Amino acid sequence: MTTTTTPIQIPTELRPADGRFGSGPSKVRQEAVDRLRDVAPGLLGTSHRRPPVLQQVRRVREGLVTFFRPPDGYEIALGNGGASLFWDIAVHHLIEHRSAHAVFGEFSSKFTGMVSAAPFLADPVRIEAEPGTHPEVTAQDGVDAYALTHCETSTGVAMPISRPAPEGLVLVDATSAAGGLSVDLTQADAYYFSPQKCFASDGGLWVALLSPAAVERAQRLTAQRYVPALLDLPAALAATRKDQTINTPAIATLFLMGEQLDWMNARGGLAWAVEDCARKAAHLYDWAARSDYATPFVADPSQRSNVVCTIDFADEVAADEVTGALRANGIVDIEAYRKLGRNQVRVAVFPAVDLADVERLTAAIDYVVAHMRG
């Protein structure tokens, strides 16, 4: 005799209309993909030095200005490679001698490790905090750049962005936060991110909002040190000003980002997005607080991210079984960040994700857990 376990069937009314809750790549609105299909013959496979593609760079640049309303003098630069490539750019162009880093998860650790490996920089100052919290970053002697992470995507902790000291550039990895968490850009000199999180696009590009001080530092350091050509930030900025990129950009990614910017700007821009994400995150955290098996991982409510929400499960409820059952029902990518190694789920509630779907998600999780408990 063989025993088979029948997979849990989540009732249709509890299934989100869209089951993508990943922290990046994340949900891309189907309407944007449909628009891409419509415009594809005149855009994809055409020269990136000609108007159709130049217009997409301009559209993204202008859409970002409308969305973020950056302070006077701030500029937008973009290029290929994602936020990870911008870390290399920062190593070469934005840190002069020594940086200090808020280290509180995988992404902030990774950037710190890259800085520490650069032979021309001093070993960085690490200001660490346990996963699930963020450190307080204070002024450090001999430091010319502070590296903050607006949302540590691996743990679901958000930190406020404010200058730790009057001197020193503030470099903010805002990859998952940008577009969903509020920010005062006067407190940052480089606010950088990738388009596959709040901007509901595909990966492959980095985008940075740069202060005049950051541009000045980048120009000065380029004149002083060898910088690999693709990491040349002043060259990327000069290209972006002309609606170009240093090399061929990810054109579909640009287009989808432009669609998402238009969509968010039509709803009220960053202020709308911040409120929308907060409402969805509140639903998740309130659900966890009421649940007899779920608890928000981030103990201090003021440190909880409103874009990437981490929820611990009690030991007797195996999160990987829950996520496996959800996956079999088309609800994907809410597994905990692997290296964090916790019995938890991690749910992204970026602007493209509907509140109604987040509500169905928690109902679906409750359904699966009730089923597992028998």
Ligand SMILES: *Cc1c(COP(=O)(O)O)cnc(C)c1O
């Ligand atoms: C996703 C993410 C990155 C990496 O982005 P890539 O586009 O893959 O380079 C870096 N930092 C944070 C905080 C992230 O969430």
